[in-house]
Amino acid sequence: MMKILLTICSLLALNISANATALSAGLSQDETAKAIKLAPYQQRDFQDEVFYFVLPDRFYNGDKSNDLGAAAGDKKRALSRGGLDKTHKGMYHGGDLAGLTKKLPYLDNMGITAIWLTPVLRNQAMQAGTSGYHGYWILDFTEIDPHLGSNADLKHLIEQAHKRNIKVFFDIITNHTADVIKYEECHGKDGLGWLVKGDDCPYKSLAQLVEGDVYTPLIPVGSENLKTPSWLNNIDVYHNQGDSHWAGESSIRGDFAGLDDIDTNSDKVVAGMVDIYKAIIDEFKPDGFRIDTVKHVNMEFWQDFSPALMAHAKTQGIDNFFMYGEVYSFEPELLSRFTVEGKLPSVLDFALQGALQKTLVEQQGTDVLATLFAQDHFYQTTHDDIENTNANQLVNFTGNHDMGRFAYSLKQSKHNYSELEQIQRNLLAHAMLYFSRGVPVIYYGDEQGFVGDGGDQASRQDMMPSKVASYNDDDLLATDKTTAADNFDSSHLFYQSFTQYAELYQQYPALRFGKQSTLYAQDKPGVFAISRTHKLSENGQDKEQELLVVFNTANHVESLNVLDSHIHRDKNAKLLYLSNDSQDDDKIAPLSFAIYQLK
Ligand SMILES: [Ca+2]
Ligand SMILES: [Ca+2]
Ligand SMILES: [Ca+2]
Ligand SMILES: [Ca+2]
CATH class of the missing domain: 2.60.40.1180 (Golgi alpha-mannosidase II)
Structure with a gap:
């Protein structure tokens, strides 16, 4: 252990001396950071940003009074109460918007200029034994989840971020709502049970529907009016074809593990979704959206949705409003369909993530990167109703809350990398985010050496002191700390390195x-x-x-x-x-x- 620490210290020393080489006119790091003048957020281009992607529930608890969500006895929000268990990685941990607001200086000092929050709208707190701490199970598209705070708390966060010239992006969903609708054939006449083995309802294709082989969808008694706006309580605005098996038409029309898949093929639904997010823009004035599960919605939906929202944001004075979609694919040709055909301004660059994995984890040749970038021309758009974009606006990341952290991939590698080599490879992957084309995103906790045991829940550690045993037994990179402690350490090697990368990025x-x-x-x-x-x-x-x-x-x-x-x-x-x-x-x-x- 001691030896590793010494090596890390010398690595840190190397970094500091390199920094001295880097910064002209003998300015200290702090002075240089201040000397770099960022354009005001209202005028700043999307390509100027350095993003921080965060799950507010796992960040910092700024208000203990909201840890249980909706108030006891609040009948309208009864299903948005509870789910708190700080020892369980699939439950609420108490972090909130007030906590994020308190920690803005920590992000600001690292050169973060934009925050991407996981969805903050009101969720169904519990589904199938775990909680909606991640925000992807929305019941109410008009108010903030009470575990995270109130609409006023979100406005306060945005106001305070804007004071620091930091933008705020929301993660939005149009593909599904929380799981409320059930199928009589799977869950019984009352919708409360499971009749089908394996806890899923096999997908019924369009061809089956034509033959009359359909599910009988139902809303359990008492759940008829759970969703807001109220048109979402109409059973007919959903596909109701059972669970997706992630292939063919089921990928678009199937339920995402029971989540009610919205009938995005219907014009009425398109208009309803456009209205929902226009209202969000009007109320909160966010700087942009990250859009969830884009691949699971039909292309025609995006062709209408994207230009409508981009134009609407401008009418609200948000001239540089921007959106990027999550298309889970490693092929530029497929990814770019959603900007070229779907008219979304940009997408998360899963293909770059794949190339970083191949070159820096698996040790394939650097021609993997060359081959990737040689396909950048796919992303050049030629629209006449929405501003054109190209590969420079792609959104770069090394890992995320679904696939897990880059540090985890390194730890798992068959190459048995030493801790020093894991540190070096992790830093190099992050440097590639900043210095190759595209906009960098830091996944929260990566700057503190978080590792994790895999994807999904296993990669959503707490920045505040954690009580989750499977997080706290991790050996974090470049620190002696564990996640049982508070991890807002601005002296961490990664935090310091990312700060330097951001300075260079803004300087040139x-x-x-x-x-x-x-x-x-x-x-x-x-x-x-x-x-x-x-x-x-x-x-x-x-x-x-x-x-x-x-x-x-x-x-x-x-x-x-x-x-x-x-x-x-x-x-x-x-x-x-x-x-x-x-x-x-x-x-x-x-x-x-x-x-x-x-x-
Ligand atoms: Ca709280
Ligand atoms: Ca359902
Ligand atoms: Ca869908
Ligand atoms: Ca662990």
């Missing part, structure tokens, strides 16, 4: 807006080099900024001779940042990266 427009070209890749781990070029106007003169970013994905020193024509023969090439400066000029240290300015 080419890193945010630059056209990206691959300069070098190979069929094994090692050098991957890209250039980022961007035209900017300085003192009335047009000039081009050109940066060169070099990653070494190998666990050995690599020569930079392959980049000689760019770095050494170009006398103007200036080293801006070196993540590990233990090598001389023409070499790059294992699992490290360097940034040069060519113009």
